[in-house]
Amino acid sequence: MHRILSSIIILSSFLITFSGNIRHVISTNSSEQPVIDVSPFIRIYKDGRVERLLDTLVVPPSFDPKTNVESKDTLYSPEHHLYVRLYLPKATHQNQKLPLLVYFHGGAFLIGNASNPAIHGFLNLLVSEAKIIAVSVDYRLAPEHPVPAAYNDSWTALKWVASHVNRKGPEDWLNRHADFQRVFLCGDSAGANIAHQMALKHGHHQEKLEGVNTFRGMILCHPYFWGNHSIPGETKLYESNRAWGALLWKVACPSSSGVDDPWMNPAKDPNLGGLGSTRVQVFVSEKDYLRERGWYYGQKLRESGWSGDMEVVEYKGEGHVFHLANLTSKHSVDLRHRIVSFINH
Numbered sequence: 570m571h572r573i574l575s576s577i578i579i580l581s582s583f584l585i586t587f588s589g590n591i592r593h594v595i596s597t598n599s600s601e602q603p604v605i606d607v608s609p610f611i612r613i614y615k616d617g618r619v620e621r622l623l624d625t626l627v628v629p630p631s632f633d634p635k636t637n638v639e640s641k642d643t644l645y646s647p648e649h650h651l652y653v654r655l656y657l658p659k660a661t662h663q664n665q666k667l668p669l670l671v672y673f674h675g676g677a678f679l680i681g682n683a684s685n686p687a688i689h690g691f692l693n694l695l696v697s698e699a700k701i702i703a704v705s706v707d708y709r710l711a712p713e714h715p716v717p718a719a720y721n722d723s724w725t726a727l728k729w730v731a732s733h734v735n736r737k738g739p740e741d742w743l744n745r746h747a748d749f750q751r752v753f754l755c756g757d758s759a760g761a762n763i764a765h766q767m768a769l770k771h772g773h774h775q776e777k778l779e780g781v782n783t784f785r786g787m788i789l790c791h792p793y794f795w796g797n798h799s800i801p802g803e804t805k806l807y808e809s810n811r812a813w814g815a816l817l818w819k820v821a822c823p824s825s826s827g828v829d830d831p832w833m834n835p836a837k838d839p840n841l842g843g844l845g846s847t848r849v850q851v852f853v854s855e856k857d858y859l860r861e862r863g864w865y866y867g868q869k870l871r872e873s874g875w876s877g878d879m880e881v882v883e884y885k886g887e888g889h890v891f892h893l894a895n896l897t898s899k900h901s902v903d904l905r906h907r908i909v910s911f912i913n914h
């Protein structure tokens with residue numbers, strides 16, 4: 570059964586223009602000028618220096634008294650020195666089992682961190698509102714570590730999570746409280762792209778996540794997908810971002826054939842119908858240049874033969890990842906409310 574829930578029309582004055590301020594310049598290779606400039610994400614200089622342009626703020630794990638949620642960091646990949654941040658409502662009883670949400674942050678595969686304050690604030694709220702346990706994955710970034718490093722690390726993190734199925738894993742919170750019958754994936758932007766790849770991989774059992782059934786659900790917030798040709802609805806905005814979009818992906822994944830690579834354009838993926846998630850929820854925003862790609866993903870998934878339930882929810886007047894920019898705005902609260910209903914369906 571497929572279900573597409575169309576637009577939620579609530580006007581909002583709050584708006585982030587994502588595409589408006591974007592420049593794409595491939596400049597000269599003098600020592601001061603960047604060789605590659607994909608603002609607002611990164612600039613790369615001749616000597617190999619990488620400058621990350623958006624906020625690189627991080628906050629430590631903590632007890633958050635407002636939401637009554639505890640968090641802590643723990644290594645999942647000693648090899649690459651990578652950690653996950655775990656979230657648990659403090660009021661959880663001794664052996665109470667909670668739905669488990671695995672979260673992947675965004676940033677075009679180039680920037681971002683699981684310790685980012687916006688992601689941290691969002692997960693504190695979501696964990697408390699949905700009464701879940703969450704695992705937020707820090708993964709290696711391009712261009713130092715080109716895609717598929719992010720996919721590989723994310724899969725390693727999922728295998729680490731699944732190592733708790735027998736209740737004898739390294740992390741007590743997961744041993745005690747994770748319900749492996751109710752595992753959800755969630756991500757924003759490039760993190761949503763990663764979540765999708767993880768669900769595909771799990772669905773095709775290329776490599777098993779021992780003891781974990783098909784994911785109960787997958788939540789994609791403003792998924793970062795692209796393509797070499799415009800799709801219905803994409804007009805001027807696509808054309809004006811086309812070259813920039815291709816460059817952005819090239820910087821993240823130089824070995825890729827381009828933006829029609831199934832990693833960037835799921836419509837080109839012959840395996841789409843095997844997606845290993847029972848249900849899918851996609852959020853898009855009217856003013857986001859990725860809006861049409863989110864709707865298109867929903868359409869292509871429906872046409873692929875995949876047999877799950879899906880909804881696409883659109884917010885009018887909003888931009889890319891608006892729900893992280895202001896956690897208390899009306900639409901942000903509504904978006905979390907919809908995720909809570911989706912999880913506790």
Ligand SMILES: *[C@@H]1O[C@H](CO)[C@@H](O)[C@H](O)[C@H]1NC(C)=O
Nearest residue numbers: 595596597598599600604615
């Ligand atoms: C880059 O520098 C090299 C010499 O170091 C020069 O030959 C080449 O023309 C420069 N390319 C650009 C685009 O300026």
Ligand SMILES: *[C@@H]1O[C@H](CO)[C@@H](O)[C@H](O)[C@H]1NC(C)=O
Nearest residue numbers: 627682683684707708709710
């Ligand atoms: C994320 O931030 C932490 C803390 O500053 C840092 O140790 C870690 O390397 C960062 N992750 C990435 C992928 O850069």
Ligand SMILES: *[C@@H]1O[C@H](CO)[C@@H](O)[C@H](O)[C@H]1NC(C)=O
Nearest residue numbers: 714715716717718719721722
């Ligand atoms: C990612 O995993 C594949 C398959 O295991 C491997 O061939 C590749 O070298 C890995 N790449 C990175 C960057 O980790």
Ligand SMILES: *[C@@H]1O[C@H](CO)[C@@H](O)[C@H](O)[C@H]1NC(C)=O
Nearest residue numbers: 796797798826827828829830
């Ligand atoms: C993208 O499309 C253009 C024509 O619209 C074509 O010339 C180009 O080769 C395509 N690139 C890739 C990587 O498919």
Ligand SMILES: *[C@@H]1O[C@H](CO)[C@@H](O)[C@H](O)[C@H]1NC(C)=O
Nearest residue numbers: 583894895896897898899900
């Ligand atoms: C966030 O949204 C709330 C509620 O709409 C509003 O009162 C507040 O000013 C907003 N904060 C920012 C930083 O825009």
